[in-house]
Amino acid sequence: MILSPPFLPARTSQSEAAWLDAAMAQPTSRLSNTNAAEGSFPLSLRLGWHNGIHIQAPQAAGAYLPVRAVADGTVVFVHPPTAPNNDVNHALNYNPFNAGTPSPAWTSDGFVVIAHKGEIGAAGAVATEFVYFSACMHLGSLANHARTRQPLKAGDVVFRKEALGTPGQIYGHDGQVHFEVCCDEANLEKLTTRKRDWADPLAPQPPTANGRTDAVFGSLYIYLPAGTPTRASQPTSHLRSAVHAGGAASAATDFFLPDTLRAAQWVQITYEHGSAILASCDRLGAPIGQPRNDSRYDYITVATMRPGASQSFEYDLSAVANDRHGSLDAATQALSSPSGWYELLRFGRNLGPDALPANAAHWRKVVTPDGGLWVDLNAPGTFKFSDADFLAITGWNCFDDDPTPTDQRCDSLRMKTLIRDPDRTNEGRMERAQLARRLGEPEVRNKLRRTICKFPSEWDQKDVEKRYGWLETEDFKSTDDDATGAQKWERFVKHAKAVTFLELPEAFLKADWRFHPREFVGHMRKCGWLSCSEIEQIYKSHDLRNNNPARFDAIRKYQISLNLMTRKYLLNTSKRLPHILGQGAEESSFLTAMQEDSMTGSAVNGEVHGKVGGKDPQSLRNELDFGHWWGFSPNERVDWYGSKKFNSKGLLIASSYNWRMGNLGDPDAQKFRGRGFKQLTGRLNYVQYWVYRGWLTRSSFDNHWWTDPQYVARNVRGMTKTPGVVDNPEVVGTSIYNCMDAGGWYMTFQRPDVLRAMDGDMDYLAASISELAQETTASKAVTLAINGGEIAWDRRLKNTRAAKEIILDQ
Template sequence: MLISPPFLPSGTTTEEDFLNAAMPPPISAASGTGGAPEGSFPVSGGFEWHNGLHLEAPILAHGYGCLPVRAIADGVVVYAKPSPLECTDQGDGRTYDGFSADATSVTWTDIGMLVLAHTTEIGASGDTPTTVTFYSAYMHLSQLAPGIVPGKKVARKEVIGQGGQIYGHRRQIHFEICCDDANLQKLIGRKIVNDYSTPGFPGPWRAVDQVPPEDGRSDSVFGQIHIYLPPETPVRSNPPISHRRSGDGKRLEQELWLSIAYQQGRSILTTRDKYGQVIASREEKEPEQFEYNLYKTASERHASLTDASDSSPSGWYELLRFGRNLGRDPLPADAAHWRKIATADGELWADLNGPGTRKFSDADCLPVMGWNCYDDDPSPDDQRCDSRRMKLLVRDPADPESLLDRVKLAARLGKPEVRAKLRRTICKAPCEWDRATIVKRYGWVREQMDKPNDWARFERHLLATSFDDLPQEYLDAQWHFHPHEFIAHFRQCRWLSEDEVVRITRKSILDKNGQEYEKVSAAEMKNRLRFASDKRPANLHMALQIVMRKYGVTQPHRIAHLFGQLAAETGRLEFMMELGKDSYFDKYEPDTEQGKKLGNTQIGDGKRFKGRGIIQITGRWNYTAYSKFKGISFLDNDTAALLSSIAHLTCDASGFFWVGKQRYLIDKDKKLIPNGKQGINYWADQGVDKTAALQVTKCINTGGIHFEEIRWPCFEHAWYVLNDMEVMPMNFKII
């Protein structure tokens, strides 16, 4: 899934700063909320359900006008309604002033509305992709972009409209993200059992301190890794001697959660209590940069075993990366995952794979990390929020009786600690814009109005700002997410759909004279991802995504560097082996200088160990290293050929090379010597300019062959598609 905010400002640095600048709330606060911005999620005003956020479009850099509204992801327009021109007619329901009790006050509210359906992937179970559909809705647009009509396909970052007015406040939109029951279950990986009479299954809501009975989902895994540590978790004061589990020693004696975050080489471990409160945090410094050295650490733990017949470095690599082995490579059943963690009493070593430990990732939307579902409102057709769980979340713990006082509850909505908790609530409530139900949902307001004419004006406003032709699929999507949090959360996923891979892969290459050649259609690119030929295996798409996830190629700049390289290595996914007649590979034979560098020792090694994979590994030395990593031999003609005929191995062998490769230099004696950090991710993290792309290229092809005409332009293309730039910089040329 690739996803962006609806506004794309420039000039920010960190991810958090960018998202805050891209989705700014209105400056004005809602009355009676203690300072909460107008249009907050999931409740606002008089403690009423509010299914989205009001956002204020950022002003353009030159000070005139504001940023346009853009599609947050690839999708299809399922509803489009333009707004009429602004007027001052008091008889028009759109001139109602929602902020004033003065019946003569006139403001304007735009009612331009768009609903987009987004179908994408967030992972896979076996060969079956985990496909999800969610909706983004944009209300109060002053105008729609030209050509935005139902049925139109739109791309992420495409301009779809312009912010309008809400009760006279300009440059604003109401923005929401929602889905139905089936897709909620797939998005958060939690069973949706709407049967509150079944013990242990109170709907999709889960108690924060509930002991997890099993590991989290394995189809979708992204972001931080979260591990539940039961009281019996083995611990020790000193570094481990053995990496197999033993039955003696000390125990943790308390329930804890440990979160592992990998960030450009860093590994940060955060310890929480059973309620999710942070206790302590530490950054792993041994070895120096833990993520870049995962391959080395995994190999060392495998090598430490006296009997390694049931082990492989690849299995250990996944244990270190995910807290468990998601793949198919050997890992001892009694493997211990020792990591040094911080607790309230100091630092100690804990076995994160001990008995009773449970492993998750951000994809599980854990209650202990603040995520929970709220569908216990006994009167869902009433706009008032009567969810007891929501009230418990918001109320003042020092004033338990405030649970019954809507005024007191609403007054807490502006408190930072409450706003932080509300960001990860997922709430079930009917569509706000359905004309057939809107009067009923606001009927309770009538009882609070002093004059009959007040209700008549308000009812006219409700009907004028709602619609009677909304698509049923959108009306059925009653689970609503905090839009800012949804986007921030799923920007960590980056499991690419087939369509996204096609878009990232550049379709044309230019020759030295700037003339286009080797143009590949989108249909042909999909064919290469799906079907086998005599040069490649079938089902490359799924295997590629699994390998990118395994080896941490999940950040836009890392993905762009990978796609820039594989474009040259595979002819843009056309072939997964080095091409040429048998005689071509004589240059790799043991009696040649090149063959000796590749570690070839037997006649026929040149052809036997030809380049294979999406980043082609070549030579006996590389094939031997990969065999050791997987715990399987690829050292004869038949098994070596598997690296270009089985999609998983085709991609995984290249992933191994990506994280296990140190960049080498040639010294004065013409010998290869290590230079730099372990793994190509380190070099990819150095930047997105031409110098960084060349450094990555030299890790793969020391001569920089095809850099100017293929690797660099294909990197440029992928980087633009993946990032959040609204326009292509001047020095970028996309075909």
């Protein structure tokens, strides 16, 4: 899913977190009884539940930025704003900060609710989807629909970043809106895999199973039980020792084997922009030491130090995977693959289809209470997760224990316990007044960001008096006489009904599980999984806008495998993904050509010339089965592989792929022509990819397939084949998974500098001359790494920019 904040201020060199904070900044004004920002989540005035947060709109050129859709969706409710006035008796001119004496303090009532369907992963061929709502209240004006040019209405489809309106006023404060995100219980479970469970932060239960595999994004989290094997120096073997199997220690008996952890802990691994950052915390989430950056010199023995290597371990994952696979003996290599090792390093576990030894160890240098140690992150009893699991150890928790769930007053014991004064000698720390004042404390605000809370919508006009009745006695009559308090209460009820609605959609009202909007947006922006609709938008400037069925069918066919590839190889970041999609569009003709045309020509002496299995190559473009090797059928000219020199397009030439990239002449130019999303080409690349997948090993050699002694001696000494796979190079083009995986492998393992080139680009749209030059440099470097030259670079850059326009935030 692609997600953005409701305001899109300009972005240059800001970090992701800093930019989101600027885009969704809360008002500087504070509530007098809490010292919290006005409109805080999930608690605000008088410790009452509050759906979302108030946002102070950013400005550009002296004007407030427009409010925009945070994701693609369908408008389900619209209420146009009332024109402001200075009538102190108007219900929208209510001033809660001076309720005793009416004064004009306008609150805008423009309201837009959007239903979104997000896609965060897939289980097999089934996408993992969830439905949620975003709501924006207090709009000062509504925008016209971006395409119909008519006022927004229920049923309109809107795309991310399209304008919804302008920010209005809240209690007389200009340029403010209320923004919220919510879902129902069924979709909460789809998103978080949590069944509304609350985890006691003071007594967390250790995990008993790995986290989800359908959705994996953001940081990795690995639970290490007491007794997990450790080493003071880098282990020489990457297979787990039976002596140090792990999990045998007991804190109760104080029995620990030598070289094991004495206490359970967690390790967080974050890969970004070339770095691999490891942070540790104890079972309660308290940090252990300082985070450390993995260095390639922790894992790979090299003769020459490379500048910046301590910050670039992510770029070296492929080298480490090859090294660990290559360290195994011949028999074990037959049960292993570099791909399996890469996934172990990347995800902490092997999520893919390729082999990994059952006793593979994942040694990483980790901060522990005893200092930096090498720890086996794959030992028995360790469990692996990602940000997609919404772990309690990272602060996520569900709150639904309010005994009065039909009103807006927070009576949740768990919520009160979360925010109370930690000083146990404070006998009044659970009193409502003290709890309310705690809302302004930074440590409390930080805790509240990852609370997921169940309570009714404040916008439902039904039973307003009942839901807010506690305010009548607790606030309005607590210090006033009955008559004065009654007047204040009546003004409040009048105002509350003016900013609530009777006709809200039932599905929206049932979506009573609520997220901190800033935290939700920031968290889900790590996902990087594209739906079919989002890919279609990226490629819309081409045949998709003409409703070309082949384009639509190709996107639906390859969408999941494309996402699996970008997720596996860390290519789904805001800097990298536009280049991947832009380059792939040129290489695969927007996903419709996963194999180069075999050859072109016509019948010669009654023999089929330029066809595969009697079929024209063009007719095979959209078929799953690309046929077989040339020359297997009687009517195919075998002398195509003989003395005549043709290129892979069937033309007589002097320069071709015939003797390049490990090819052994004309047969190989046809056999190993370009296939897959990246158009993998040449015998050498195919061989190396098969070795990577574990289809070939170096234990022996099979002369049935490899026939050139010099080539064998030079490149594939001691390899053997996996029957049924290496006999058919077309498996790279016919397998949906292989089509994509081969492209990711090539860029990561064969051309690792392509990652640096993409990271050298910006994650915002180029505007200035210097920024355009930086973008051009990055695009040409990526093109060179993928294509070996600058063939069709102008189209590749155009496609990359088209992807940026959808993926990025400007």
